[in-house]
Amino acid sequence: MPEPTNRFSADEALARLREGHRRFLQRLHSDAAPASLSLPRAHRPVAAVVGCADARVAPETLFDAPLGELFVVxxxxxxxxxxxxxxxxxxxxxxxxxxxxxxxHTQCGALKAAVEGGAGLPEQLARLVRELRAGLPPDVGDADAAAPLQVRRVLSDLLAASPLLAQEAAAGRLRLEGAVYDVTNGDLRWL
Known part of the structure; x- marks a missing residue:
């Protein structure tokens, strides 16, 4: 497993989160708070996003979505x-x-591990990497080439795993789309 790149201690990380929440509350309760910062009264998201856990790929930020607009997994x-x-x-x-x-997204660490074999990973991560690898063609090349393939696979897997999602899609009440975000330049490519 590669060396961790995090430069923060747990205390420093918690302090950053607490300070960030303090700033959030200040903006929320400010007379100049933008409408996107208002607290939604009901849970009515306009879309659901299935994304990677990579900290550089936060759907709420990438889609400039206000609180409550996206249901994120x-x-x-x-x-x-x-x-x-x-x-x-x-x-x-x-x-x-x-x-x-x-x-x-590009530069996905999980896909990189899947393409490169994922040696030396902890048990649960190794299991996930094996599952990722099983869904990729043997000659995939690199993680960036694997990204759109993985998106398409997940789209297909969602419909296969859920009769409800498949039924809603077939009835025209649900649309499924895929996209790949480029972490180097911010571009989003719809598939």
Missing amino acids: RSAGQMAGAAGVASLEFAVGSLGVPLVVVLG
Whole structure:
């Protein structure tokens, strides 16, 4: 497993989160607070996003979405798994979300590990990497080439895993889209 790149201690990280929340509250309760910062009265997201856990790929930021607009499910390699699929079923079935976007990205560490074999990883991460690898062609090349393939795979897997999502999509009440975000320049390519 590669050496961790985090330069913060747990105390420093917690202090940053607390300070960030303090700034959030100041802006929220300011007379000059933007409308995007208002607290939604109801849970009515306009879309659901299945994305990677990579800290550089925050859907709320990339789509400039105000609080409450996106229902977000995140995990390494945007692998939804049972909990992610159940979350999407809630978003679609209970909240009426009409759009699910699977959002991949360039320079994905999980896909890089899958393409390169993933040696020396902790047990659960190794399992996820094996699952990622199993869904990629043997000659995929690199993680950036794998990103759109993984997005398409997740789109297909979601429909196969959830009769509700498949039914809503077939009835025209749900649309599924895929996109790949480029972490080097901010571009988003819709598939």
